[in-house]
Amino acid sequence: MSELIVNGQKVVFKAHKDNEQVSIELDGEKYSFSLAGSSQNALILKEGDSLFPVPIKSYKNSTYLIVGGKDVLVKSVSARKKKKGEGEGHMLSPMPGKIITVLVKSGDVVKKGDTLLIMEAMKMEHAIKASKDGKVIKVFFEEGEQIEGGIELVEMEN
Amino acid sequence: MMIKKILIANRGEIALRIISTCREMGIKTVTIFTDIEKEYPHALHGDESFNIGSGPLSDTYLNQAKLIEIAKKSNADAIHPGYGFLSENATFARLVEKEGLIFIGPTPEHMELMGDKIGCKQALEKMDIPFVPGYHGDNQEPLHLLAKAKEIGFPLIVKASAGGGGKGMRLVLKEEEFISSLESAKREALNAFGNDLVLIEKYILKPRHIEVQVMGDTHGNYLHFYERDCSIQRRHQKIIEETPAPHLSDKIRDEITKSAASLIKEIKYRGAGTVEYLYSPEDESFYFLEMNTRLQVEHPITEMVTNCDLVRIQILVAAGKKIPLKQSDIKQTGHSIEVRLYAEDPDNEFLPSIGKVLHVGIPTLKNVRLDTGYVAGNEVTINFDPMLAKLISWGENRDMARKKIIHSLDEVSFLGIKTNREYLKRILTTPEFGEGKIFTNFVEEFKDLLGPRELSNEELALSLAAQYLSKKTVQANSEDVAGPWDNLTEFRNI
Numbered sequence: 001m002s003e004l005i006v007n008g009q010k011v012v013f014k015a016h017k018d019n020e021q022v023s024i025e026l027d028g029e030k031y032s033f034s035l036a037g038s039s040q041n042a043l044i045l046k047e048g049d050s051l052f053p054v055p056i057k058s059y060k061n062s063t064y065l066i067v068g069g070k071d072v073l074v075k076s077v078s079a080r081k082k083k084k085g086e087g088e089g090h091m092l093s094p095m096p097g098k099i100i101t102v103l104v105k106s107g108d109v110v111k112k113g114d115t116l117l118i119m120e121a122m123k124m125e126h127a128i129k130a131s132k133d134g135k136v137i138k139v140f141f142e143e144g145e146q147i148e149g150g151i152e153l154v155e156m157e158n
Numbered sequence: 159m160m161i162k163k164i165l166i167a168n169r170g171e172i173a174l175r176i177i178s179t180c181r182e183m184g185i186k187t188v189t190i191f192t193d194i195e196k197e198y199p200h201a202l203h204g205d206e207s208f209n210i211g212s213g214p215l216s217d218t219y220l221n222q223a224k225l226i227e228i229a230k231k232s233n234a235d236a237i238h239p240g241y242g243f244l245s246e247n248a249t250f251a252r253l254v255e256k257e258g259l260i261f262i263g264p265t266p267e268h269m270e271l272m273g274d275k276i277g278c279k280q281a282l283e284k285m286d287i288p289f290v291p292g293y294h295g296d297n298q299e300p301l302h303l304l305a306k307a308k309e310i311g312f313p314l315i316v317k318a319s320a321g322g323g324g325k326g327m328r329l330v331l332k333e334e335e336f337i338s339s340l341e342s343a344k345r346e347a348l349n350a351f352g353n354d355l356v357l358i359e360k361y362i363l364k365p366r367h368i369e370v371q372v373m374g375d376t377h378g379n380y381l382h383f384y385e386r387d388c389s390i391q392r393r394h395q396k397i398i399e400e401t402p403a404p405h406l407s408d409k410i411r412d413e414i415t416k417s418a419a420s421l422i423k424e425i426k427y428r429g430a431g432t433v434e435y436l437y438s439p440e441d442e443s444f445y446f447l448e449m450n451t452r453l454q455v456e457h458p459i460t461e462m463v464t465n466c467d468l469v470r471i472q473i474l475v476a477a478g479k480k481i482p483l484k485q486s487d488i489k490q491t492g493h494s495i496e497v498r499l500y501a502e503d504p505d506n507e508f509l510p511s512i513g514k515v516l517h518v519g520i521p522t523l524k525n526v527r528l529d530t531g532y533v534a535g536n537e538v539t540i541n542f543d544p545m546l547a548k549l550i551s552w553g554e555n556r557d558m559a560r561k562k563i564i565h566s567l568d569e570v571s572f573l574g575i576k577t578n579r580e581y582l583k584r585i586l587t588t589p590e591f592g593e594g595k596i597f598t599n600f601v602e603e604f605k606d607l608l609g610p611r612e613l614s615n616e617e618l619a620l621s622l623a624a625q626y627l628s629k630k631t632v633q634a635n636s637e638d639v640a641g642p643w644d645n646l647t648e649f650r651n652i
Contacts, residue, residue, distance in 0.1 A: 024622050068617045
């Protein structure tokens with residue numbers, strides 16, 4: 001069994017690849033595809049007699065595709081970035097923006113509500129505060145860096 | 159005297175647009191770019207380019223002194239401001255002319271006239287330009303307001319003058335309801351804003367935003383290039399524009415375009431401009447909203463149906479030449495639609511997105527044009543406007559133009575960042591859009607039809623298969639032990 005995250009949802013499936021053929025077993029159904037053609041930016045898959053052009057690019061553990069006209073994002077389950085705050089001690093960025101000031105470093109002890117860093121997004125400043133008392137294990141970004149939304153900014157230990 | 163070198167005081171797609179026409183005219187171009195834009199196409203495709211550093215816009219693209227300095231250093235004759243930025247800044251226009259350079263745009267006086275809502279209204283009312291019927295006066299006596307309401311006609315809206323956010327607003331459908339609605343609006347306004355002054359405006363059901371492209375020169379020629387319908391907006395930002403305006407009678411088209419042309423003739427307007435109107439389909443009436451004294455983002459659709467180059471005409475006019483066309487030469491042929499691609503996530507409150515553009519894509523259908531300031535490898539940041547590109551189609555009729563854009567949106571993928579690409583397709587494929595039943599509140603009203611679509615199991619399987627068949631794939635977490643499925647060697651090659 002294999003697992004991947006497709007558009008934020010974990011998908012469990014079986015895959016078998018043989019040269020330029022792949023079969024996927026999903027939800028009890030089997031689908032077979034072959035690679036009819038490829039370029040730097042797209043694949044053309046064939047299922048039976050039907051052709052499916054799939055624009056596709058991979059970068060930094062993510063694969064971006066268009067399937068059936070829809071945007072698809074595939075990531076491996078082990079990817080560090082978590083979309084929703086899973087588990088404790090993870091300070092996530094509320095939206096894409098830029099880190100303006102980092103107020104803590106590895107080893108600092110903080111209290112719940114202390115400002116850990118300040119980011120700018122949508123022309124406003126946002127203070128990222130500690131959600132509980134604890135010790136800073138690692139700050140993942142530096143002042144001036146641009147970040148996406150839902151990214152872990154600071155790792156804390158209880 | 160013809161202009162020989164133009165400094166383009168802008169960035170992204172509009173800078174490239176201007177370079178394109180300059181190439182055709184044999185005019186040299188100078189472009190500017192900030193540190194993070196070193197590898198953006200607009201930094202690389204002019205004849206000369208200057209790095210304007212980094213920091214807030216006031217230090218870079220809005221830095222008037224720096225722009226003048228660069229124009230002089232590069233020996234440019236003229237400055238084209240594009241749209242946004244300094245394009246409607248009278249101070250800058252004056253500075254440019256004072257420094258002996260040509261500003262490709264209207265006069266500072268006309269920028270000021272059209273930028274001042276009250277002054278503009280006073281000037282235009284004298285010219286018989288229609289405004290949305292309303293009463294904004296000081297006399298708040300209920301019977302006086304009722305008399306005004308009867309003049310305006312029903313339905314109408316009573317609005318708190320101090321207000322916003324929908325508070326102190328009442329829609330009044332019939333004369334009989336007026337007094338009670340007025341009292342209710344005033345009570346709410348007093349509560350919310352501490353002030354119960356109200357204004358009254360005619361209510362337009364399913365209004366449309368229709369604008370007219372105009373152009374004037376210094377030889378007494380004042381022309382219009384027909385209308386554009388920009389009704390599909392989100393939070394007052396245009397996302398889809400088209401021309402001709404669907405379901406607009408020839409009679410009204412004639413009236414609205416003549417109204418715009420006579421306006422610029424009356425004020426002796428020089429350069430490109432757009433007169434914007436609110437159109438009420440119910441009674442075929444239109445009302446002046448505002449005039450934009452610059453070239454607009456959506457100008458390409460006008461170019462596609464009239465077969466004109468508006469940037470070229472802007473440059474000729476700025477060089478003191480006549481517009482090389484008569485009104486009777488300008489005709490609308492076929493239909494053109496433009497969609498604006500934005501770096502935003504429509505399925506997450508339209509929050510802006512950032513990231514590296516991995517692939518842009520090229521439209522392959524005939525008469526489809528992509529105006530974009532990005533190429534693969536460029537980083538999209540929050541420093542600039544989130545518009546990535548404009549995709550424009552032309553077809554013999556509206557439905558063909560519509561189908562072309564829908565197909566082209568799958569070719570212009572902008573892989574690597576979240577965009578409104580798919581959201582635009584959802585709008586274009588609604589039956590209502592297909593029938594041309596558009597109005598300014600379209601996306602709010604049909605919100606439920608415009609949400610994300612689930613991938614079918616087959617599409618999901620296809621996405622997974624693509625992972626395995628592409629050279630650079632994401633690692634799947636598979637169990638170490640090979641199961642019977644992994645050992646399967648015989649399976650059908652279909």
